[in-house]
Amino acid sequence: MFDIERWQEIFETLRKNKLRTFLTGLSVASGIFILVILLGFSKGIQNGVTSQFERDASNLISIWPGVTTKEYKGLNPGRYIQFKNNDFNTISRKYNDEIEHESAFYTIWGGLVNYKNESGSYRIQGVLPGNQFIENADIGQGRFLNYSDVEDAKKVAVIGNRVKKDLFKDEDPINKDISVYGISYKVVGVFFDPGGERDESKVFLPLTSAQRAFNGADEIRNMMFTLKMSDDYNKAALESAAISEAILTDLKQKHIVDPDDTSAIRVNNTMEEAKKIYSLISTISAVFWFVGIGTIIAGVVGVGNIMLIIVKERTKEIGIRKALGAQPMSIVGMILQESVFVTMFSGLFGLILGLGLLEIVGPLIESDFIQYPQVDFNTAITTVFILVFAGALAGFFPAYRAAQIKPIIALRDE
Amino acid sequence: MIEIKDLHKSYHMGSNTLHVLKGINFNVKEGELVSIMGSSGSGKSTLLNILGMLDEADTGDYTLDGFAIKNLNEKIAANYRNKFLGFIFQSFNLINYKSALDNVAMPLYYQGMKRKERVEKAAHYLEKVGLADWSHHLPNEMSGGQKQRVAIARALASEPKVLLADEPTGALDTKTSYEVMDLIQGINEEGKTILIVTHEPDIAQMTKRIVNLKDGLIINDTKVEQVRAISNV
Numbered sequence: 001m002f003d004i005e006r007w008q009e010i011f012e013t014l015r016k017n018k019l020r021t022f023l024t025g026l027s028v029a030s031g032i033f034i035l036v037i038l039l040g041f042s043k044g045i046q047n048g049v050t051s052q053f054e055r056d057a058s059n060l061i062s063i064w065p066g067v068t069t070k071e072y073k074g075l076n077p078g079r080y081i082q083f084k085n086n087d088f089n090t091i092s093r094k095y096n097d098e099i100e101h102e103s104a105f106y107t108i109w110g111g112l113v114n115y116k117n118e119s120g121s122y123r124i125q126g127v128l129p130g131n132q133f134i135e136n137a138d139i140g141q142g143r144f145l146n147y148s149d150v151e152d153a154k155k156v157a158v159i160g161n162r163v164k165k166d167l168f169k170d171e172d173p174i175n176k177d178i179s180v181y182g183i184s185y186k187v188v189g190v191f192f193d194p195g196g197e198r199d200e201s202k203v204f205l206p207l208t209s210a211q212r213a214f215n216g217a218d219e220i221r222n223m224m225f226t227l228k229m230s231d232d233y234n235k236a237a238l239e240s241a242a243i244s245e246a247i248l249t250d251l252k253q254k255h256i257v258d259p260d261d262t263s264a265i266r267v268n269n270t271m272e273e274a275k276k277i278y279s280l281i282s283t284i285s286a287v288f289w290f291v292g293i294g295t296i297i298a299g300v301v302g303v304g305n306i307m308l309i310i311v312k313e314r315t316k317e318i319g320i321r322k323a324l325g326a327q328p329m330s331i332v333g334m335i336l337q338e339s340v341f342v343t344m345f346s347g348l349f350g351l352i353l354g355l356g357l358l359e360i361v362g363p364l365i366e367s368d369f370i371q372y373p374q375v376d377f378n379t380a381i382t383t384v385f386i387l388v389f390a391g392a393l394a395g396f397f398p399a400y401r402a403a404q405i406k407p408i409i410a411l412r413d414e
Numbered sequence: 415m416i417e418i419k420d421l422h423k424s425y426h427m428g429s430n431t432l433h434v435l436k437g438i439n440f441n442v443k444e445g446e447l448v449s450i451m452g453s454s455g456s457g458k459s460t461l462l463n464i465l466g467m468l469d470e471a472d473t474g475d476y477t478l479d480g481f482a483i484k485n486l487n488e489k490i491a492a493n494y495r496n497k498f499l500g501f502i503f504q505s506f507n508l509i510n511y512k513s514a515l516d517n518v519a520m521p522l523y524y525q526g527m528k529r530k531e532r533v534e535k536a537a538h539y540l541e542k543v544g545l546a547d548w549s550h551h552l553p554n555e556m557s558g559g560q561k562q563r564v565a566i567a568r569a570l571a572s573e574p575k576v577l578l579a580d581e582p583t584g585a586l587d588t589k590t591s592y593e594v595m596d597l598i599q600g601i602n603e604e605g606k607t608i609l610i611v612t613h614e615p616d617i618a619q620m621t622k623r624i625v626n627l628k629d630g631l632i633i634n635d636t637k638v639e640q641v642r643a644i645s646n647v
Contacts, residue, residue: 005523005526005528005529008529009523012512012516013511016511016512017511316507317509319507320507320508320509320520321509321520321524322492322495323466323468323495323501323507324495324496324501324520324521324524324568324572325492325493325495325496325497325521325524325525325572326492326524327488327489327492327493327524328488328489328492329489330524404488406468406469407468408463408468408469411468411503411507
């Protein structure tokens, strides 16, 4: 293998047969290149989709009231269900062990907000401190609402980054007063939301302040809870489903709703959603793998084909070499060494080219659904070796057979 | 140098058996220049292939320079071919992508000679056949006669005991044929044993002994008065 004379002979053969060398190399390099790009973008899509659905906590249970559709215990259908603070507190106490973060909401859609001469219409929500984690909000400046804000019904607000940009431009909003329908609130914080602009066009007030200011009394619009995550994904999904079900049963009983009425109170469990998204991601990944493996197979067949043709073309040369005293195995060895060298070299070349392209183009892609395309280096290098091995195998049998042919027959081959 | 006793060879083609050699007895001493003649199908090429260890006899003995050539595995056969024999073919059988010099150096590569030594020796033999100026040309840049001379240089390079030529002038015109024969006669005069298969009587007349084959048997084996090739050029 490390015989310098042998290598000289091989390099000379490769140099003198440029087209053949080039074509073999091209098929291997392009195969690996395409594979790397495919796997890279599959990973990119995976990253993109994951981050798109990561904007809210993934083990979130949200509960919305609706309208009854069934008669129950003498009550007519078409009745609006209204949640009260009491409903929230009951659930909060009862499932205290399972709940991680919690918030009740009192929402005013499209509330008018002013700061000096600037104004805009945003969603105003009375919330509890736990909402920071429910929304996955990042605090950019200042702080989020805390329990003393809620307890004392302080007139403070946390605004989304969009609101800040609209109303304050470059000004520092902290400790400035904004007015919501004429009532002043002091801005204590600015938040960012991974969900993007829409989720950043909100103003959060303490629940109690909002209820008091906008005639909410003790009414709440909806409530959300996140559950403590268990390590096992399926177990978490089961637990989450069980708790959603239990909460739903409790609330239906309390509000005198037919247990079979599905529209009076709706519980949405994101764990179920998350499960769908994870299965979507694994489907995408499976599709790319399928295409990738298809590419490798095509590459293997291509390399194998080329090797067959090369050996066929060289049958006469093999005969000549044998007549001049070459031993059969030295011929097989030479052909294999040559093919392994070419496939390995061009495979690595394709690999580097593909990785380089991902490295350069990856950060330039401005799509929410493709992020950080990248390839696991081990996977890529493994595929190179698979191709090299396949090429060697595909070359070995015809080379071996050619080397076994009697030189006199090989010499007749025109 | 070569001793052959009762050599038989048949080919099987489907259900037919073709008995090509039917008991050949034949000796060649060192320094001889022998031509083997016969019409096509007489078995002359088969005999040469067996002599060249490119093919194997069914029965009979073949001794080359005291070595019994029998039941050789590929490895030993390759080794013997490299050490004992030099081949000259009708269709030259040069490797197209290698220069004249590299073609001549090939058997030396298989002897395990170092590159520098190989090139030196190959250049020497190219000069001997009068192609020193053509050493870096590819075979397809040369005429038939030149190609055959490269092939002769290649056959000589490994310093074999016997040169085997299968219709060496078959693809050449008369003038070039005689030039090649002149070269072969010169090599023979230096003491090399040479066997030539041919069906051309004028070529055969330029050797020292003619063996006539017909239907797998030697019908005639006579020494002849050698005609100098150079006198006909």
